[in-house]
Amino acid sequence: DSLTMDDAEAIATQVDGVSVVAPSQRARTQVVANGLNWNPQVEGVTPAYLDARDWSISQGRMFDDTEERQARRVIVLGATVATELFPNVDPIGQSVRMAGGSYEVIGVLEPKGQTGFNDQDDIVLAPLTTVKRRISGRRGRADTVSQISVKAVSEDALTRVQEDVETLLRQRHRTQEGEDDFTVQNLSSISETAAQTTQVFTYLLGGISAVSLLVGGIGIMNIMLVSVTERTREIGLRKALGARQSDILHQFGIEAVTLSVAGGIIGLIIGVAGAWLMTSLFNLPLVISAWHAGVAIGFSGLVGLVFGAYPAWRAAQLDPIEALRRE
Template identity: 45%
Template sequence: MDPLESVKMAVTTLTANKLRSGLTMLGIIIGNASVIAMVGIGQGAQKYAAEQFESLGPNVLFIVPGSREAQRSTFEVPKTLVLADAQAIATQVPSVNAVAPQINSQQLITYRNKNSNSIIIGTTPEFLTARDFEVGQGRFISELDLERNNQVVALGAEIAEKLFGSEEPVGKQIRIKDVSFQVVGVMEAKGAFLGNNQDDTLYIPLTTMSSRIVGRTSPYGIDLTFIVASAKNEKSVEAAQFQITNLLRLRHKIAGDDDFTVRSQKDALEVVDNVTGALTIMLAAIAGISLFVGGVGIMNIMLVSVRERTHEIGLRKAIGATQQDILIQFMIESVILAALGGAIGTFIGVGGIGLVGAVTPLKAGVSPIAILVAVGVSGGIGLFFGVVPARQAAKLDPIVALRSA
């Protein structure tokens, strides 16, 4: 039989039972849409994380208290870094350009009748260079502010808008933990970093933070939340990481495991990529189960179709159709159901990715490989699960088929 004629007959048969054909394709549609959407969203999450870390600058290093094991196994991070460590890094590590020690704390901020629970960062003037921040209005913390423990604050763009609205913030007084601070500057908008809004943050002198807000708890000096260091250039990052590690091991007299961790942007990005990649594979695998369920549905409906069309099969065999013709006929119907369901599911999946990209910060992208794999797998599933009913139809005895009609 002419293959084109077989395709026409298959289309005619399927369109004669539109509702049943549509329900048969539903599992394939859902499976394809889910796989394509999950892969696209996973890739979008990886791109989003990469952009977030790139906003830190390619040369940034974070020195965090506690070993990797201690950070994973305890809720409270040990306080093993002090201001003297940051000063030693700044003066003794030649591959470092700027070093900014930080003390972070969440406190209640008050201006007149307006309140906000925001992150306070105690730091030094080098913070601007190390973190690539810019002042939009007024000034940032100065060395004189550190020496005198001045009660001055630079506001993030969003917290300034929240507290002052259209009012000029520079020169005004706000209260942090019932301590009065004068606003000396407003930062340029920086955006969020992995869910942390950097524009809803306030910056005060490190010494003032230690003495007036959080207090001193280390006998070795001002204890820090972490230290940010920027290497001189991208090629110096590994050297800076090695030199900082050796310096701190000597300062802390470490013979065994480190009591600190030096992380680069690349290290953090690799961790995030591994996590998001594993989640993407897991979600795509779960969504792929729908494709298998859809294949079972196709086989089930095609088996029912063989029983319903016993008379038709017997009649076609009686007028000369071979077993191969009947086999091809039912195989084509299965593949059409699966391929059409795959195409519809692809459009739905691509539309879902576009919707996610429109309403969330994730720049979800359409993966051509995911589309090809999903459509190819759905077509293969139709072919695979169509074999049993097609063989059953092809083996029917024409005399028995006509008598049973």
């Protein structure tokens, strides 16, 4: 790592428009509690980290400056880690084992959710000094850090602050533009790019869904037209016995909707199974919305109703005498 604590101090004191600077050190280790184990990202941070990342505590508290300076064995869990290690227990005050030592849980973070395939809540926060001395094994390089989070005083100052930070770090590291041994990322730009990418995928999947519904609807219409042709004598017999056009219309309309809804349910089951498989492979949480599932089934029924209307109308318009004559 090329970044140092002195770099963080320089950014805080020499760059205008900076409100918070929070150096941090990343590590990854197994966390064990109550016979359960998890392998989250461990982030050694200062108390200012939450402010720099606009994050808050949902339970308990964040460790303070004294605990950070003294390398106390206290941690704050991300929502995913808390759920995995303490599914039915209040995690506050509980102990976990990590990197050969025992650590007390003093807080739980507010859920942040997914960014792509990355679960932001799969994280453990510990004092920066604790991670350096006890977890990451960086005693010999105590001054270096993995990253430095910087928060600008306003969104308008963000671009200028980014440019000033890059200039300052090049001066301190004696590098030229294009030869940087560091990377400066603007989280607002990253979020905007992620939102645009998500929007593109939404449109793409929407188009695929529309084509799938059209193809499925045409298939249902063809099946129902074949059914009407094969059951012509049955339709004629029912009409001869007193069935009205509306009765025939309802019969074939209900059959089309039933066929479409059955296909929708099967597709939903396959989709849920596929989602479960993917989340299991990539260790992601599975979230299924009952509302969205209901909308999917409802659209299936609507497709059956629309594309089954013409075959049902054809069946209802058959002349009973002509229908009974057909072989």
